[in-house]
Amino acid sequence: MSREGLLVIVCGPSGVGKGTILSALKERNGNIRYSISATTRSPRQGEEDGVNYFFKTREEFEEMIKNDELIEWDEYCGNFYGTPRSYVEQTIKQGYDVILEITVEGALNIKKKYPDCVSIFLLPPSFAELRRRIVGRGTESDEIITKRLEAARKEIEQVDKYDYVVINDYVEKTADSLNYILHSEKLKYTRNTDVLQRIGMKD
Amino acid sequence: MSREGLLVIVCGPSGVGKGTILSALKERNGNIRYSISATTRSPRQGEEDGVNYFFKTREEFEEMIKNDELIEWDEYCGNFYGTPRSYVEQTIKQGYDVILEITVEGALNIKKKYPDCVSIFLLPPSFAELRRRIVGRGTESDEIITKRLEAARKEIEQVDKYDYVVINDYVEKTADSLNYILHSEKLKYTRNTDVLQRIGMKD
Numbered sequence: 399m400s401r402e403g404l405l406v407i408v409c410g411p412s413g414v415g416k417g418t419i420l421s422a423l424k425e426r427n428g429n430i431r432y433s434i435s436a437t438t439r440s441p442r443q444g445e446e447d448g449v450n451y452f453f454k455t456r457e458e459f460e461e462m463i464k465n466d467e468l469i470e471w472d473e474y475c476g477n478f479y480g481t482p483r484s485y486v487e488q489t490i491k492q493g494y495d496v497i498l499e500i501t502v503e504g505a506l507n508i509k510k511k512y513p514d515c516v517s518i519f520l521l522p523p524s525f526a527e528l529r530r531r532i533v534g535r536g537t538e539s540d541e542i543i544t545k546r547l548e549a550a551r552k553e554i555e556q557v558d559k560y561d562y563v564v565i566n567d568y569v570e571k572t573a574d575s576l577n578y579i580l581h582s583e584k585l586k587y588t589r590n591t592d593v594l595q596r597i598g599m600k601d
Numbered sequence: 602m603s604r605e606g607l608l609v610i611v612c613g614p615s616g617v618g619k620g621t622i623l624s625a626l627k628e629r630n631g632n633i634r635y636s637i638s639a640t641t642r643s644p645r646q647g648e649e650d651g652v653n654y655f656f657k658t659r660e661e662f663e664e665m666i667k668n669d670e671l672i673e674w675d676e677y678c679g680n681f682y683g684t685p686r687s688y689v690e691q692t693i694k695q696g697y698d699v700i701l702e703i704t705v706e707g708a709l710n711i712k713k714k715y716p717d718c719v720s721i722f723l724l725p726p727s728f729a730e731l732r733r734r735i736v737g738r739g740t741e742s743d744e745i746i747t748k749r750l751e752a753a754r755k756e757i758e759q760v761d762k763y764d765y766v767v768i769n770d771y772v773e774k775t776a777d778s779l780n781y782i783l784h785s786e787k788l789k790y791t792r793n794t795d796v797l798q799r800i801g802m803k804d
Contacts (some may be wrong), residue, residue, distance in 0.1 A: 524801045551715050562788045581783035585765045585778055593766050598727045
């Protein structure tokens with residue numbers, strides 16, 4: 399019922415299936431917009447600039463930081479990732495819910511600046527399953543896989559910093575859960591303090 | 602994902618359509634159980650003892666209070682209403698979500714005793730519409746209608762004490778909203794503090 403959109407953080411370790419879930423979520427909910435992150439990491443096969451990420455050089459990224467054009471940024475596995483400010487703030491004002499798919503550290507920074515944001519952590523059904531998914535992707539070297547698994551363990555241990563935790567066992571079920579969280583959050587009284595005016599009981 | 606069920610308080614002024622919404626909710630969600638209140642008010646047409654309410658004399662009701670058999674009770678428009686304890690506590694332990702349809706004062710008492718409960722306030726689309734619904738019901742005298750409208754206004758002014766607020770404009774939409782809230786609440790991290798054990802990352 400609230401008019402301003404939600405700022406929603408979706409986190410989870412590499413390999414948990416964030417991309418698949420967020421696509422399935424978009425099919426269920428037309429009010430969602432995805433923020434596109436800026437990153438210094440190299441594009442993976444099939445990734446496009448301006449669609450999956452804004453691919454930047456380290457120099458360009460540092461310039462964005464200097465100009466306060468990012469609402470959060472973080473270094474992860476040797477690369478920078480950040481969220482461009484203007485898109486997020488404009489889109490929320492228009493009433494859309496903006497989803498940020500960001501790192502754990504980035505999420506904690508956002509929560510400080512935007513205390514009304516909603517944070518969701520996606521977990522794999524088991525850690526063993528996460529390992530299988532990361533290895534099965536086949537796009538990374540052994541060294542990178544080990545690094546990602548270590549990073550995943552550290553990220554997962556911070557699950558207690560999040561508002562919601564969803565185990566991604568079935569894509570459709572997980573996407574439903576995220577959709578329910580978004581709807582439900584908008585019904586919180588704290589996001590509807592003008593409700594008595596809306597039903598004509600106050601001027 | 603949590604194993605214990607939720608305690609859910611659904612409040613709203615007389616005439617807001619609680620009964621209809623709660624029936625529609627049950628069609629969507631098989632995990633719900635309704636607590637049956639005890640009351641000293643007279644049965645309305647079609648109401649059955651042990652189905653809609655446990656109809657009690659004032660003496661019987663006072664005996665239940667004395668024996669601590671009610672988790673909350675309140676007086677409303679000259680009648681007592683209360684929630685029998687044993688059913689609620691057993692049903693939640695079995696993993697079902699128990700819905701209490703109670704008065705505002707009753708709800709505030711429950712929140713003190715069960716801080717993990719979820720409270721939802723149903724509002725009419727407008728106060729004028731609420732008046733039409735109460736008058737249209739045609740089962741009450743003018744004096745009772747005036748009393749109920751005054752009570753409704755006072756109840757609605759306490760909407761800020763609730764976690765969620767849902768405007769009941771369309772039954773199906775409202776029932777969906779309540780269903781989303783229930784699903785979403787179960788995904789809160791605070792209700793899933795054992796999640797790392799569940800995915801095999803902790804003993």
